[in-house]
Amino acid sequence: MKRKPSTEATAAWIRLMRVQSRVLDCVEQELKKAGFPPLAWYDALLELSRAPAGELRPVELERQMLIPQYSTSRLIDRLVEEGLVVRRECKMDKRGQFVEITEAGRELQKRMWSAYSAAIEKHVGSKLSDTDAAKLCMLLDRLGCSCGQAAPLAAGEGAATR
Amino acid sequence: MKRKPSTEATAAWIRLMRVQSRVLDCVEQELKKAGFPPLAWYDALLELSRAPAGELRPVELERQMLIPQYSTSRLIDRLVEEGLVVRRECKMDKRGQFVEITEAGRELQKRMWSAYSAAIEKHVGSKLSDTDAAKLCMLLDRLGCSCGQAAPLAAGEGAATR
DNA sequence: TCAAGATTGATGCAGGTGCATCGAATGCGC
DNA sequence: GCGCATTCGATGCACCTGCATCAATCTTGA
Numbered sequence: 421m422k423r424k425p426s427t428e429a430t431a432a433w434i435r436l437m438r439v440q441s442r443v444l445d446c447v448e449q450e451l452k453k454a455g456f457p458p459l460a461w462y463d464a465l466l467e468l469s470r471a472p473a474g475e476l477r478p479v480e481l482e483r484q485m486l487i488p489q490y491s492t493s494r495l496i497d498r499l500v501e502e503g504l505v506v507r508r509e510c511k512m513d514k515r516g517q518f519v520e521i522t523e524a525g526r527e528l529q530k531r532m533w534s535a536y537s538a539a540i541e542k543h544v545g546s547k548l549s550d551t552d553a554a555k556l557c558m559l560l561d562r563l564g565c566s567c568g569q570a571a572p573l574a575a576g577e578g579a580a581t582r
Numbered sequence: 583m584k585r586k587p588s589t590e591a592t593a594a595w596i597r598l599m600r601v602q603s604r605v606l607d608c609v610e611q612e613l614k615k616a617g618f619p620p621l622a623w624y625d626a627l628l629e630l631s632r633a634p635a636g637e638l639r640p641v642e643l644e645r646q647m648l649i650p651q652y653s654t655s656r657l658i659d660r661l662v663e664e665g666l667v668v669r670r671e672c673k674m675d676k677r678g679q680f681v682e683i684t685e686a687g688r689e690l691q692k693r694m695w696s697a698y699s700a701a702i703e704k705h706v707g708s709k710l711s712d713t714d715a716a717k718l719c720m721l722l723d724r725l726g727c728s729c730g731q732a733a734p735l736a737a738g739e740g741a742a743t744r
Numbered sequence: 745t746c747a748a749g750a751t752t753g754a755t756g757c758a759g760g761t762g763c764a765t766c767g768a769a770t771g772c773g774c
Numbered sequence: 775g776c777g778c779a780t781t782c783g784a785t786g787c788a789c790c791t792g793c794a795t796c797a798a799t800c801t802t803g804a
Contacts, residue, residue: 425699428715429707433605435722436706438648440602443595443725479782486600491761493783515769515782537587544598545591547724553590556721560597562709563605641752653791655753677752677799 436563447539454535457502457528460487462536464495465504465529468521475508475520504528598725609701616697619664619690622649624698626657627666627691630683637670637682666690 425433448459456462467484468476476484482492496519499505504525510516521529548556587595610621618624629646630638638646644654658681661667666687672678683691710718 425703425707426712426715428712428719429710430699430702432710432715432718432722433702433706435719435726436598436602437606439722439726440598441648444599477782486603488762489783490763490785493785494760497784513770513782515767517783537592540592540595541587544595544725545587548591548594548721550588550590552721552724553588553594555717556594557590557597559710559714559718559721560594560601562714563706564597564601639752650792651753652755652793655755656790659754675752675800677797679753 443543446543447536450539450542451532451535456532456535459536460485460495461499461504462529462532464499465521465525465532468505468519469526469529473520474526475518477510477516478519479516481519499525605705608705609698612701612704613694613697618694618697621698622647622657623661623666624691624694626661627683627687627694630667630681631688631691635682636688637680639672639678640681641678643681661687 444459451457451459451462463485464481467481468474471480478492478496479489481496482489485492487495496505496507499519500507502524503522505519505521508518508520510518544553606621613619613621613624625647626643629643630636633642640654640658641651643658644651647654649657658667658669661681662669664686665684667681667683670680670682672680706715
C-alpha cells in the first residue's frame with residue numbers, strides 16, 4: 421500500500437530540515453566566533469553593495485532577502501546604528517526612502533566574505549564534488565518554485581539565509 | 583583560477599538555505615492555518631509517543647530533537663500547560679524527571695500528522711519522484727555528518743525541524 | 745568518606761520575531 | 775479634483791530564543 425507522502429519524500433523532508441539547520445548553525449557559529457554579526461547583515465550588505473548606486477529601497481531589499489517587511493525595517497535600524505548604511509530620503513516617493521551602504525559597510529561585507537566563504541567551503545564544498553553540488557542544486561530547485569517564485573539570485577558570492 | 587568554495591558549492595549552499603526556509607514556511611503556515619501548534623510540538627510529541635513507556639528524560643528529548651537544553655525545558659513547560667504531557671519525578675536520579683505523553687498528547691500528535699503529512703506531500707512529495715527524493719537524501723546526508731553525528735532518525739513518520 | 749567536578753533542569757535578562765496596526769503618501773477611478 | 779483603496783515604512787505587544795548562571799544532585803577519585 422502506497423503512503424501519501426512516500427517514505428522517500430518524508431525522508432527527504434527530514435534531511436532537508438535537519439541538515440540545513442545543522443549546517444547553518446555551524447556557519448553562523450564560525451562567523452560569530454570570528455566576531456562578525458549575523459548572516460542576515462551580510463546578505464543585506466551584499467545586496468546593497470551590488471545595487472546600482474549602492475542603494476536600494478527597503479521594499480527591494482525585502483524582496484531580495486525574502487524576509488518580512490517589519491524585519492527589514494528593524495534590520496536597517498541596526499545597520500544604521502552601526503554606521504554600515506545610511507537612510508536617505510526618496511524625493512520621488514515621499515513615503516519611501518533609500519538605504520545606502522557606507523564605506524564601512526562595504527568593508528565589513530568584504531571582510532565577512534572571507535570568513536563566510538571559508539565556512540561554506542568547510543561545511544559544504546569539502547563534502548561534495550562539484551558535480552554532486554550541481555545535482556543537489558537541481559534537486560533543490562525543483563522544490564523551490566512554489567509559494568512565490570524563486571528569487572533572482574545572481575551568481576557570484578552568496579546571498580542566502582532564512 | 584579555482585575559487586575556494588566553488589561556484590557549485592556556493593550555489594548549493596544558497597539553495598539549501600533558501601529552499602528549506604521557503605518549504606518550512608509553507609508547511610508551518612499550513613499547520614497554523616489548520617489551527618495546530620508549531621512543528622516543534624509535533625516533534626516532541628512524536629518522540630514521546632514512540633518512546634518505550636511514552637516517557638523520556640528531558641535530556642533524551644533534547645538529544646533527539648537537537649535543540650538546546652533551555653529550549654527543551656521551556657517547550658516542556660508549554661506542553662504541560664496544555665495538558666499534552668506531564669512531568670513525573672525520577673526516583674533513580676532526583677535531579678531529573680520524566681516527561682510522559684498524555685492521551686490528549688497522543689491524540690494531538692495523530693491529528694497533526696494528517697495535516698503535516700499532507701503538507702509534506704504537497705511541498706515535497708508532489709515535486710520529486712521517489713528516486714529523486716532518495717537521491718536528495720543521499721546528497722544531504724553527506725553534508726550532515728559534521729559537527730556532531732547524525733541523529734538516529736527511525737523510519738516511519740517524520741521528526742524534523744530546527 | 746569527602747571534596748571537586750560533572751550533569752540535570754530552571755530561569756533572569758537582553759534581544760529578536762511575528763502579528764496587528766498605524767500614519768503618511770500615492771495612485772486609481774470616477 | 776476628490777475620495778478610497780493601496781503601498782511604504784514604523785512600532786507596540788506578546789512571545790520565543792540565546793546566553794549566562796543557578797541550585798540540586800550525582801559521580802569520581804584520592
